[in-house]
Amino acid sequence: MECQLQFANNKVKEAFDKLASGAYEEKELKNYLERAFNDICKNPFCGIQIPKRLIPKEYIQKFGIKNVWKYNLPNAWRLIYSIESNKIFVISIVLEWLDHKEYERRFHY
Secondary structure, three states: EEEEEEEOOOHHHHHHHOOOOOOHHHHHHHHHHHHHHHHHHHHHOOEEOHHHHHHHHHHHHHHOOOOOEEEEHHEEEEEEEEEEEOEEEEEEEEEEEEEEEHHHOOOOO
């Protein structure tokens, strides 16, 4: 089954593109994200599925998604994505990435 990776919206795509022109730490984060995108395209289910009861309501309202996955990045960053599929291909949708503190806040840990 073929995999496609998409950003949830233009705002997320623009944030990713801006990382390349930022400070060293942002460029490093961009490299981590690119590595994660490659892993996710090889196996969309390589992340950890977030239980449905823990999915932030804002994700459901903002993106209209039914599932959320977490991919752990170096330096305690988290990539949050969703998976959609049909019989031909799987689409992995990048929702956002956040540091561990923001991740705990967003998911109420």
